[in-house]
Amino acid sequence: MPKDQYLVIGGSGFLGRHIVDQLRARGDTVSVFDIVQRYHDVPFYSGDITDDKQVAAALKQACSGTTCIIHTASPPAGLTDGSLYFKVNVDGTRAVIEAAVACGVRKLVFTSSAGVVFNGGDIIDVDERLPYPDVPLDAYNDSKAKAEALVIASNGKGGLLTVALRPAGIFGPGDRQVMTGLYQVYENNQTHFQIGDNTNLFDWTYVGNVARAHLLAADKLDVPVPAPPLSTLDKLPLSPEE
Numbered sequence: 001m002p003k004d005q006y007l008v009i010g011g012s013g014f015l016g017r018h019i020v021d022q023l024r025a026r027g028d029t030v031s032v033f034d035i036v037q038r039y040h041d042v043p044f045y046s047g048d049i050t051d052d053k054q055v056a057a058a059l060k061q062a063c064s065g066t067t068c069i070i071h072t073a074s075p076p077a078g079l080t081d082g083s084l085y086f087k088v089n090v091d092g093t094r095a096v097i098e099a100a101v102a103c104g105v106r107k108l109v110f111t112s113s114a115g116v117v118f119n120g121g122d123i124i125d126v127d128e129r130l131p132y133p134d135v136p137l138d139a140y141n142d143s144k145a146k147a148e149a150l151v152i153a154s155n156g157k158g159g160l161l162t163v164a165l166r167p168a169g170i171f172g173p174g175d176r177q178v179m180t181g182l183y184q185v186y187e188n189n190q191t192h193f194q195i196g197d198n199t200n201l202f203d204w205t206y207v208g209n210v211a212r213a214h215l216l217a218a219d220k221l222d223v224p225v226p227a228p229p230l231s232t233l234d235k236l237p238l239s240p241e242e
């Protein structure tokens with residue numbers, strides 16, 4: 001089987017750059033599609049995924065050889081304009097899928113978010129069978145859920161294999177959101193506020209591990225995995241109450 005060649009959409013971003021670095025470190029061919037260029041060491045395609053003509057044109061160019069797209073692009077969480085999330089995450093992801101199918105790309109790995117199943121309550125010991133909440137937490141998570149559903153539904157379309165990963169909070173070198181936000185809380189002298197009784201837990205994952213998960217997902221996407229016996233699935237709890 002020939003080695004995959006990668007296009008990282010959102011490859012100028014925090015996670016995207018770690019994915020690019022790891023692909024390069026293992027000798028893979030990689031290019032980047034993004035609205036901003038922050039690095040000059042890999043072929044770069046400038047464009048906005050909400051412009052389907054741009055995506056199609058860039059992919060046509062980038063895809064002479066691209067066999068795997070890793071799509072990490074998204075506006076950051078916490079924006080007041082919710083419509084941007086649907087434009088980029090839902091319409092943009094649809095454009096990426098269409099362009100991938102048109103170009104005969106074999107694999108699409110999508111960065112979703114753990115927040116797609118979060119509605120403000122505790123989530124403990126669940127897996128991907130947990131349904132989306134009836135009322136999404138916010139526009140960001142709603143748009144990520146809808147994008148993820150599009151990606152999963154497109155599995156098999158024109159031979160495209162798809163997978164969506166749901167990282168929780170990501171930390172590590174290059175982060176421009178989480179630590180900045182925490183530091184602003186400190187700068188604004190807001191550290192004396194406490195919500196809850198200080199026993200809440202939240203998952204964090206080191207960016208290098210999230211990037212590695214994307215590479216593993218891409219590597220394993222075309223490796224057939226035997227389904228576990230149904231009897232095993234039945235025994236797994238969906239939530240602590242069950």
Ligand code: NAD
Binds near residue numbers: 014049167
């Ligand atoms: P980031 O903002 O650092 O990177 C996102 C990249 O996408 C940026 O380079 C940006 O320019 C690009 N982009 C945005 N809109 C675009 C568009 N319309 N067309 C082309 N490129 C566009 O964000 P990040 O923290 O690296 O997050 C990467 C992914 O991981 C996102 O999909 C995000 O939803 C998801 N995620 C992040 C976290 C976290 O804690 N950072 C947690 C869970 C999921």
